[in-house]
Amino acid sequence: xxxxxxxxxxxxxxxxxxxxxxxxxxxxxxxxxxxxxxxxxxxxxxxxxxxxxxxxxxxxxxxxxxxxxxxxxxxxxxxxxxxxxxxxxxxxxxxxxxxxxxxxxxxxxxxxxxxxxxxxxxxxxxxxxxxxxxxxxxxxxxxxxxxxxxxxxxxxxxxxxxxxxxxxxxxxxxxxxxxxxxxxxxxxxxxxxxxxxxxxxxxxxxxxxxxxxxxxxxxxxxxxxxxxxxxxxxxxxxxxxxxxxxxxxxxxxxxxxxxxxxxxxxxxxxxxxxxxxxxxxxxxxxxxxxxxxxxxxxxxxxxxxxxxxxxxxxxxxxxxxxxxxxxxxxxxxxxxxxxxxxxxxx
Ligand code: TXA
Ligand code: MG
Numbered sequence: 001x002x003x004x005x006x007x008x009x010x011x012x013x014x015x016x017x018x019x020x021x022x023x024x025x026x027x028x029x030x031x032x033x034x035x036x037x038x039x040x041x042x043x044x045x046x047x048x049x050x051x052x053x054x055x056x057x058x059x060x061x062x063x064x065x066x067x068x069x070x071x072x073x074x075x076x077x078x079x080x081x082x083x084x085x086x087x088x089x090x091x092x093x094x095x096x097x098x099x100x101x102x103x104x105x106x107x108x109x110x111x112x113x114x115x116x117x118x119x120x121x122x123x124x125x126x127x128x129x130x131x132x133x134x135x136x137x138x139x140x141x142x143x144x145x146x147x148x149x150x151x152x153x154x155x156x157x158x159x160x161x162x163x164x165x166x167x168x169x170x171x172x173x174x175x176x177x178x179x180x181x182x183x184x185x186x187x188x189x190x191x192x193x194x195x196x197x198x199x200x201x202x203x204x205x206x207x208x209x210x211x212x213x214x215x216x217x218x219x220x221x222x223x224x225x226x227x228x229x230x231x232x233x234x235x236x237x238x239x240x241x242x243x244x245x246x247x248x249x250x251x252x253x254x255x256x257x258x259x260x261x262x263x264x265x266x267x268x269x270x271x272x273x274x275x276x277x278x279x280x281x282x283x284x285x286x287x288x289x290x291x292x293x294x295x296x297x298x299x300x301x302x303x304x305x306x307x308x309x310x311x312x313x314x315x316x317x318x319x320x321x322x323x324x325x326x327x328x329x330x331x332x333x334x335x336x337x338x339x340x341x342x343x344x345x346x
Contacts, residue, residue: 003163005155008032008127008172016127019168020134023048028055028165030144030158031131032172033123035096035180035197036151036304037158038067038141039166040131046108049140053110055165058147062229063113064140065098065181066120069132074120077138079104082186084207091206094124096177096197100185111140113229121181127172143180150236150304150311150338153178157308178301179330183228184210192216193228195329197300216333217324219341235337236304238311242339246321249293253281255344256318260285268315273306275299275320286314293320296328303334 006015008031019029026048029040039056041048043066053060066077071089074081079102088099103118112118120138123129132139143151146161155171162169182196184203191211192200203210213227226232245255256272263270272287279289290306291298299322310317319335321343322328336343 001164001167003159003166003169005159005169005171008170012130015170016130016134019131019170020136022167023131023135023139024137026051027167028052029131029168029170030152030155030162030166031125031128031141031170032155032175033067033125033128034175035123035177036153036175037144037155038123038128038139039144039158039162040067040135040139040141042135043067043111043138043140044106044108045137046110049108049110052140052142055162056142056145056147058142059229059233061113062142062233063115063119064111064142065183066107066111066118066138067128067132067141068120068122068138069129071122073122073138074099077104077107077118077120078102084186084190087206088184088203089122092198092202093122094129095122096124096181097121097203098181098183100183100193101187115229117185117187119183125172125175127170131170148234148237150238150307151180153301153304157305160308174305176301177297178304179334182330185227191227194230195333197297197327197330199326200329201326212329216329217336234340236307236334237338237340238307238317240311240314240317242307242317242319242335242342244319244321244335244339244343246343246345249275249277249320250281252320253278255346256320257281257285259344260318263316269313270316270318271310271314273303273317273319278320293322296322296326296331299331300327300334303331303338307338
């Protein structure tokens with residue numbers, strides 16, 4: 001299969017209209033959203049959805065998000081629309097918030113991996129919205145990476161993983177948020193299954209108390225049921241070991257300096273994903289400043305891109321833990337998973 005690449009800005013009309021027809025015909029289109037690039041298919045066509053799983057090598061027990069272009073579309077996809085969902089959609093859609101509720105009869109089992117619930121989100125990116133409108137159907141889309149690898153935040157990342165496996169890539173430049181949407185289930189107590197751009201604090205201002213699944217910051221225990229199937233699988237792994245250092249910035253930097261020396265003495269090639277605050281600590285070592293510890297959104301925006309930049313080029317990637325408030329929770333969730341929960345704290 002030849003993968004066609006369109007520039008979503010200069011080839012705007014042609015690109016999205018053509019891609020919409022490809023989706024309607026059962027094909028696969030990668031497209032930009034404000035979070036990460038998605039790999040889309042017609043969300044009401046089980047056969048088309050199966051192709052997503054094949055292209056990504058995704059385990060078939062991991063359900064997909066349906067992307068809609070207007071809020072009222074959820075009426076067709078959920079059994080009914082709970083009050084909390086209405087308030088959250090008014091506050092945060094379009095935007096990086098995915099809501100899970102009981103599914104309606106029209107949602108194919110391939111989308112939900114056989115679950116009785118379905119995840120829906122309305123993205124904020126102009127190209128994503130234009131594509132969904134052009135397709136005229138909800139678009140089922142996971143992140144557009146080979147399963148297990150860091151999610152793609154620009155078209156080059158998608159091309160590296162998906163060239164020859166999908167029909168079309170719409171290139172809309174780099175994604176703004178850089179980590180995937182917040183996933184919130186409204187079945188039972190509202191619970192965050194995956195933290196993202198819409199933070200716990202923001203959600204609580206609209207609907208009151210929100211739980212965070214404990215598995216957001218630690219591995220599942222032996223025999224523990226996964227609140228979300230995505231938690232069972234290895235994620236975001238570059239081709240290098242990732243090691244996280246915890247503690248204050250001084251502490252984290254001193255752990256990294258010590259371990260860097262040990263690794264280097266053993267002949268490992270190392271890179272440090274540093275921050276504005278710790279830049280001066282890594283003098284004479286290989287480092288890559290990816291953002292500001294006081295503004296976790298900057299770190300979220302760069303993390304996946306940095307993991308891909310160093311993947312296969314070094315043996316060890318060191319990174320600093322940060323506080324888990326606000327978007328810091330999303331950052332730590334992705335970083336810990338990328339490291340396979342390898343954390344040094346002294
Ligand atoms: O920002 C995003 O959400 C991106 C863009 C493309 O929209 N999409 C994305 O999709 O990250 P994906 O498939 O990589 O992640 C969806 C997550 C998975 O962890 C999956 O297990 C969970 O949502 N999920 C989907 N449907 C679910 C359901 N019915 N119940 C529980 N978890 C669900
Ligand atoms: Mg993904």
